[in-house]
Amino acid sequence: MNYLKKLVMAMLCLMCTLQVIAQEHPSIMLTKKNIEAVRKGTTTYPLLKKSYQKVKADADKAIAEPINVPTPKDAGGGATHEQHKKNYTNMLNCGIAYQISGDKKYATYVESMLLKYAADYSKWPLHPKRKENHQAGKIFWQSLNDFVWQVYTIQGYDMVYDAISQKNRAAINAGLFEPMLKFFTIDCKETFDKIHNHGTWDIAAVGMTGYVLNKPEYVEMAIKGSAKDGKTGYLAQIDQLFSPDGYYTEGPYYQRYALLPFIIFAKAINNYQPALKIFEYRNQLLANAINTSLQLTYTDGTFFPINDAVKGKTYETAELVYGVDIAYADIKPMPDLLDVAGRQNEVIVSDAGLKVAADLHAGKAKPFAYQSQLIKDGASGKEGGLGILRYGNNEDQQTLLIKAASQGMGHGHFDRLNLLYYDNGVEVFPDYGSARFINIESKKGGDYLPENKSWAKQTVAHNTLVVDQTSNYKGNPDVAQKNYPEVLYFKSDKNLQVISAAERNAYPGVQMIRTSALLKVAELSKPLVIDIFQTLSDKSHQYDLPFWYKGHVVDASIKVNAFADQLKPLGEKYGYQHIWLNAEQPVKEKTGYLSILNNKRFYTVHFATDTAVNLKMLSLGANDPEMNLVESKAFMLSSPKSNNQTFFNVIETHGNSNPVSETTTGASSKVSDLKILSSSKDQVTVSFKVKNKLYTYQINYNNKENFIKLN
Amino acid sequence: MNYLKKLVMAMLCLMCTLQVIAQEHPSIMLTKKNIEAVRKGTTTYPLLKKSYQKVKADADKAIAEPINVPTPKDAGGGATHEQHKKNYTNMLNCGIAYQISGDKKYATYVESMLLKYAADYSKWPLHPKRKENHQAGKIFWQSLNDFVWQVYTIQGYDMVYDAISQKNRAAINAGLFEPMLKFFTIDCKETFDKIHNHGTWDIAAVGMTGYVLNKPEYVEMAIKGSAKDGKTGYLAQIDQLFSPDGYYTEGPYYQRYALLPFIIFAKAINNYQPALKIFEYRNQLLANAINTSLQLTYTDGTFFPINDAVKGKTYETAELVYGVDIAYADIKPMPDLLDVAGRQNEVIVSDAGLKVAADLHAGKAKPFAYQSQLIKDGASGKEGGLGILRYGNNEDQQTLLIKAASQGMGHGHFDRLNLLYYDNGVEVFPDYGSARFINIESKKGGDYLPENKSWAKQTVAHNTLVVDQTSNYKGNPDVAQKNYPEVLYFKSDKNLQVISAAERNAYPGVQMIRTSALLKVAELSKPLVIDIFQTLSDKSHQYDLPFWYKGHVVDASIKVNAFADQLKPLGEKYGYQHIWLNAEQPVKEKTGYLSILNNKRFYTVHFATDTAVNLKMLSLGANDPEMNLVESKAFMLSSPKSNNQTFFNVIETHGNSNPVSETTTGASSKVSDLKILSSSKDQVTVSFKVKNKLYTYQINYNNKENFIKLN
Incomplete structure (x- = not known):
């Protein structure tokens, strides 16, 4: 001490x-x-x-x-x-x-x-x-x-x-x-x-x-x-x-x-x-x-x-x-x-x-040195932390944040293993923040709105896994405060930055491990986000993984067929009551992609899962009589019933669409063929192709010397 | 010639x-x-x-x-x-x-x-x-x-x-x-x-x-x-x-x-x-x-x-x-x-x-001289025009556009007497533009989407009056092309800029006259938008006046009670099928206001009508299976049944809310007591108060020397 x-x-x-x-x-x-x-x-x-x-x-x-x-x-x-x-x-x-x-x-x-x-x-x-x-x-x-x-x-x-x-x-x-x-x-x-x-x-x-x-x-x-x-x-x-x-x-x-x-x-x-x-x-x-x-x-x-x-x-x-x-x-x-x-x-x-x-x-200034780092939480640094992965200079930087920190007391959200992604000066997969119009007296005196609790704090409001349509720790802050994730691994090499963390207490009987990386491959100018979210459980559960996104979906491998003449809420509590279900499609092939255009750049999220999932398109605003909630939308990978489940996502940042010059370049993703080759409590092996070059990416949870193996 | x-x-x-x-x-x-x-x-x-x-x-x-x-x-x-x-x-x-x-x-x-x-x-x-x-x-x-x-x-x-x-x-x-x-x-x-x-x-x-x-x-x-x-x-x-x-x-x-x-x-x-x-x-x-x-x-x-x-x-x-x-x-x-x-x-x-x-x-540049002006349309300048009213320098300018131009051939929209308002570097009451993702091949080859016709061109997609839930000229471009609005008046004095125009053919038997002004009063630092939309008809009609807005409604005189667990489209055709009805409230007092917070500034729209209206809160996205439509929202003043109808709106631009310093100033509007004193085919007289000073504002359609009388 x-x-x-x-x-x-x-x-x-x-x-x-x-x-x-x-x-x-x-x-x-x-x-x-x-x-x-x-x-x-x-x-x-x-x-x-x-x-x-x-x-x-x-x-x-x-x-x-x-x-x-x-x-x-x-x-x-x-x-x-x-x-x-x-x-x-x-x-x-x-x-x-x-x-x-x-x-x-x-x-x-x-x-x-x-x-x-x-x-x-x-x-x-x-x-x-x-x-x-x-x-x-x-x-x-x-x-x-x-x-x-x-x-x-x-x-x-x-x-x-x-x-x-x-x-x-x-x-x-x-x-x-x-x-x-x-x-x-x-x-x-x-x-x-x-x-x-x-x-x-x-x-x-x-x-x-x-x-x-x-x-x-x-x-x-x-x-x-x-x-x-x-x-x-x-x-x-x-x-x-x-x-x-x-x-x-x-x-x-x-x-x-x-x-x-x-x-x-x-x-x-x-x-x-x-x-x-x-x-x-x-x-x-x-x-x-x-x-x-x-x-x-x-x-x-x-x-x-x-x-x-x-x-x-x-x-x-x-x-x-x-x-x-x-x-x-x-x-x-x-x-x-x-x-x-x-x-x-x-x-x-x-x-x-x-x-x-x-x-x-006197001209002594130098650009602020943003660093990829693990910021540990807890008075002794043992209560999880934030993994921040960065690539690129301060003018155009990809930044991936994985939140594996502790609850954060009364202002904490139930967002264990939440993912935030920024690029090109803007949010791509954002966090909602609080439900509050600060200092706007007409909005509850500028204080936190009721939707801060019913929505913003709930797990589904975040880019992380929801089990059985409930929030982490059933939304109980006192229990949540007593537990924190474990950071399994952190590394920040130039071409491979990784954070891996496990949360074992948020849902009884369900272990969740998220391993997210910025991986620079020779074929592409910008690193890929490689995101593997694994759950281990003896019992069967519904697993929902939402991605709240900014921008507009301009392409998808699955034909989206949105509800035309009626919208209903996605659920009844833990934030689900605030979500309108806009569309729902089965993904029978267990793999697919969506491309989002945001601030003139494309973001293609490829996904593969080891059991069939439904793709749900969501927007915020149900059960919000005073219209306190701010426009937000998401797509959600929803696995209706499985014990162990692996979500393997690759996010490619690519291309440009310029409305001034009316030119579009690089609109097509170069990533393909996502496969989950194996997934166990010790190891996950996946593969994907970039411009037809095959990559095999392996997580070895028990081998800190060789935690990520890339071939 | x-x-x-x-x-x-x-x-x-x-x-x-x-x-x-x-x-x-x-x-x-x-x-x-x-x-x-x-x-x-x-x-x-x-x-x-x-x-x-x-x-x-x-x-x-x-x-x-x-x-x-x-x-x-x-x-x-x-x-x-x-x-x-x-x-x-x-x-x-x-x-x-x-x-x-x-x-x-x-x-x-x-x-x-x-x-x-x-x-x-x-x-x-x-x-x-x-x-x-x-x-x-x-x-x-x-x-x-x-x-x-x-x-x-x-x-x-x-x-x-x-x-x-x-x-x-x-x-x-x-x-x-x-x-x-x-x-x-x-x-x-x-x-x-x-x-x-x-x-x-x-x-x-x-x-x-x-x-x-x-x-x-x-x-x-x-x-x-x-x-x-x-x-x-x-x-x-x-x-x-x-x-x-x-x-x-x-x-x-x-x-x-x-x-x-x-x-x-x-x-x-x-x-x-x-x-x-x-x-x-x-x-x-x-x-x-x-x-x-x-x-x-x-x-x-x-x-x-x-x-x-x-x-x-x-x-x-x-x-x-x-x-x-x-x-x-x-x-x-x-x-x-x-x-x-x-x-x-x-x-x-x-x-x-x-x-x-x-x-x-050589340093010869001067700031571009934006001007308030009437830009006339038609080969001989007699087919209506655009009224552009501007106030403030190029760094922070209020700009009001009234579109009283002709149809504009095949790319024209059915938006007679449409209003656009900009301030503080951003759109406040925007136009949707076209429904198109230019050069995005996955979106119909980058071409106009079907929703360009079913939504973007329709009257209700614009900030102008819709009669009986149909579009101008029933959406017939050929008929629309043959007719154009009449500009009744234009003036651009420093403290009073006005455009007044009439459209008499868009809806059979309904005359529409919109008179919009930027009025600088001594009590306020920024001019008010004074907007009077008058209809004259022998028969009874439904009159809908939408305001598509950017930002978030943070205050309203009417308690909004949004639909909690189900959304339905507003109508069946002429663009109404694309609108979700989020809330509907009667405005029994025939007057009220909504305050919008947009880019850290407040915009309060006060309104008064001569027959009772309903306030409807709207958002875009119904009957849009491929999710082609971009997020948009509006409030609509809807008069279910009247012959003549006058909508009197005052838009105050005010205050500041700064999330960095967490300070809010001038959040309350200083305008009040809107009244329609009289409204006929020759003259409209309204009054309102600014910080309790009473203003009477009169339109004399037949008196070009004294078209607007302000007391």
Whole structure:
């Protein structure tokens, strides 16, 4: 337990250094000793200049409007919710504008607003609305938003601290920050001590406030938990919430969200207590976590939308602007981080932002180095993981993701061994993400919709196997949380990248093993996806393997005959009730293909199975009275009754269809003759042809030296 | 008849000049006297350099492969079809490469290929496949492709003419071009004399071949028709196929296609017979037609996809690279054409391309000047037209199109008074375009699908009124072709742009008048779309007004309750059989709204009607066994039974929802209280509020001085 040892060491350090906290303002992202340099940088380095201009313009807009501190009333997306969010942004912007410009009007704005909050805060009861299953805040409908509010606000306060009179500071502390510290640590004690991202925000807010207000007892609680015993608190969170690879178990969307309080608080700790060497903690865990967040994006910058994710979120998000700036300036100046910073087109107006903008300006950037890798899950890295296979440069990259990670707590989906495929800058086989219109108040206040549970979390919503029309673990998150897949093999050679993983608990009596590869053969310019999904069972089951796809099916070996004058749902529960069955055809030959045209490129999915299957064409939208679901469509290989079953799929990425020049090339797939030669618990052997060259592809589950044999 | 006079004058000129045809090669896009300058330009001006590098790379690729002149066999998109298309491109590229580089290997390639064609051409029968309802070619499944082939090939031949021996030229002429001229003028005489874009390609091929081969009789036939009486032929086509505004009646997609033979042949005429002043003909009709083609795009460069259009086609298309280069270099050097040339990112390696690349390099470009305008249809400009209303710069422009043009011949849709709306770089209320996967052989050889007729052409596929669930003119193209809407009014002031048009023949006994405006009010930053669709009839009818939309409905005044467990088609014919009815709700209050979120912006459609309507939610895909139809959805205001009916719609464009920053602003519409105060055949008066300010908006059909009165 290497990191436990480190924890003890760190705690010892902590004891020694707690009393020597610097008391200088500002001291978080922007520090007093660096102000002159940053000020100069805002006129010298284009990205810092631009970033500051935006901050200043926003600050100017803020001070031109009357201060508005409404009594909390609305749910997420509503007027008071948005106003309080706007207020913390305004205070932070004005704090920065004050430090850079020296103009006191910005400080006065922050001061006046904080005095208003200080006058009202204690009078406010718990928020009258309540986010379902979430602890209430006072300013917002959930306490989480209150923590976030304070993480930003305390920075704004820190920046104008010296400009506020002693008397007014006392009023602000007594009326706002002190009762807030109590609320965050006592009323919200459960959250404060929870190993969970809401807890991280709580801790960061409390810890940073403790530093700025010079209240070491709160800092100590933040770092070591409310009992100050290290069982909870910041270090425990770093130990338990991230895998050694820096993966946060809830998935990329929550990873980037969880990351921000970790790194801002780390920056504060590093400034106030540098001896703690927080950035070195657990083998530079925070640097790993930032890098892993970036690795969890496709080349267009969007996060892989596994679990409850808002689609369209990219690494341009504020959390990763902080992350990239701090990683580069405070941890390790990797030149490929500058590429990301350039595409973020923004730096934090701060010590770190100065360094990033200066080095970017000096031309030090290199393309971000996306890597094929296995990202392990679990505090000790033993709870499965994500296999990410990539081929091609950042301009046109094939990316295959196999999700063999653990459940990911409450935001996890029942999507064991899910497959996502990207190419040519877009999704090909996507994940639905969450059923949610974030911050659209008319859609359930911007919160998760009922269909998030009834659809988005269910197994059939994903590109993975469904047994007997039920979801993994019968949709029970508690049981699912206790089990995780086993990664059998991972390899990332240039011409053969493979991830193989088994899930043995999602369905009683059914073992599922998925082995997916990017295989470059000499006959084709782009690698093939070789995907073998095997089930082993003593009993007979229905096995459904859906491929949710983007684009339009333009060719198929089987004549599709869609239902003409009536549509019915595919099933009754576990998400099946939301699917319209558009067509159903038997595939008597046990093999076939479909070609999809997507973003001007063709994707031909060849399949072979060892028992006869039906091909079903599906679209989303049944049992959706409020039309909450977003258009989606799939084809599904459905095996009505078998014990063991092997699905062998080869996805060829080929050709081009250009509507501008009206030319089409390479529309025909060069792959043919898929055969399953044998399939057992020890070994699977398949063959296929590429331009009539025969390939035999063998998986040897028990031979790690020769796991894949290709002839 | 101003242009008839001109025609006579032109014909007189023609008589005088026909004998003095220059005989110098090359003499079309690239001319002998300019070769040195163009050669130098390919090393000097970036865009010409890049364009030539591409031509040369393609030429090098061509000569590296064996010459392949297959016996014609396949339909559009098939192997022999694509090979013959590739061959003419290769010959043109090699011709250019020969002229610029002086390397004879390129000329030899063209020579060898032409000798091969010359050896085989006469042996080929009519193409064994036949495009439905189209005249067969010999090289391709329709003669049109043969004409196109020759328009390119003759240019390639012209460029290597001097490098081919007299003997081989004789063989090529005797084996290929002369039989081809006969085929084009005798076998295809009907097409040659048809006032139609297929005829234009035939004529251009024949005329250009006549020039290059020094066969004036063919040139004369091309210009004056096979009878040489001017009743058909090139000049007659210019007179009859374009409106005085340069609009080609089949619509933008075919306009850009039709344009190419017009302008290449014009360029040839201008080089060989400059005295004809062909670019001045009919008030610079060809320049107008090129400009109008560009005006028929949205700011992203895509053509408005009305009628049978392939969506995604942009002005980057080769035809408009020719068009823009020639318009700029040979007709009028408008600096905003250089903006388009820059975005085309290509010039023709030619005299014209040299001038464009040089001036672009000299920084002379200005943003393309999109204009709000009425583009009149019909040879004399009296057969309706397109009203295009635009607001905002080219980066973020609202564009409203009302189609009140004539039927547009065989590729026309039954979409009288159709509305298209674009904003923020994307479609908001789109047109389906054609039902076709161009050049995808697996989809009916890339040709129009059966659903083009059963769906795409039908009235209900468009954003316009459907009476009694039938299409305009009961879907009869011949009757439709004889009738056209009347444009009642057009105005394009800064704060009020209006188009009003009436269609009185599409449905017996029903007058339809649509008056649509972009109205900028002080309370809002973006103009509102004010859309009033009025019907007048003595009898009772069902009136359906669909809005096919992009995005997702996120709010509605009416609680939508979608069918949960079964979908049925909306109707049985006229396209209704292809629509699934997802939901149906009565709107008892006669007014309501729906808000759509599309590309991060909100669009709220408020509506008011003078009789109660039902709101229907629709999606496409019923009775589509081969799944040829592309996902589409609509809401429809359906008035089950009334004589006169007024639909009053206000579309507000507002707010922003950013998934990266997770912020939403301006999600609530500021428009309210829509009322129809009165509606008669002479006048319609409506009112609405914007942020509680009351507006009264009145249409006075009989008062052109005061057509719209706003209080």
